[in-house]
Amino acid sequence: MKAIFFSALILLGTCNSMPAQNVGNAAFANKLNRLLDHAIPAVDVAHVDTAAVFLDAREPQEFRVSHIKNARSVGYDDFDIASVKDLSKDTAIIVYCSVGYRSEKITEKLIDAGFTNVQNLYGGIFEWVNSGRSVVSDSGTSQRVHTYNKDWSQWLLRGEKVF
Structure with a gap:
């Protein structure tokens, strides 16, 4: 009986640690699962x-x-927590970048600074656009998305790739 209990406990713990987020492309999902820490809310x-x-x-x-x-x-390289000092610590915040790696790190910094309702956008702006959501520039709605570089551009399946 103890063995069954402990086996079930281990199984539940394993299932609980798996990421629950989804992206529409299996190869992209595999890449994200290897790239991200999955240690913060997403x-x-x-x-x-x-x-x-x-x-x-x-x-x-x-x-x-x-x-x-x-x-x-x-930003990422020059991120300063002072850039969000006008937000209350319980504001609902979603942080994103191209695919979720840089935003995962910024989300972690926000949590460390006491923000309690912050999440990383799983798959980033690439998955946002891949899902048919719109993006804007100073000129209005845009089809263009900065893909960081040519290698990362393979994960943007819709829109115009800019790097």
Whole structure:
């Protein structure tokens, strides 16, 4: 009986540690599962709270090409927690980048700074666009997405790739 109990406990623990987020492309999902730590809260595109504050953890030149509407650019290399000092610690925040790696690191910094309702956008802006969601630039709605470089551009399946 003890063996069954402990086996069930181990199985439940294993299932609980697996990422619950989804992306539409199996190869992209495999890449993300290897790339990300999965140690912080994440949300997939289908379950996004559009009323949340979106923080873009890409660099300014990437943000200028396009971004999620009303997103705030906070960057990655020069991220400063002071850039979000106007937000209360319980504000619903979704952080994104190209695929979720840089935004995962910024999400971690926000949590360490005391933010309690912050999530990483699983699959980043690539999955946002791949799912048919729109992005904008200073000129309005855009089809262009900065893909960081040619290697990463393979994961953007819709839109115009810019790198």
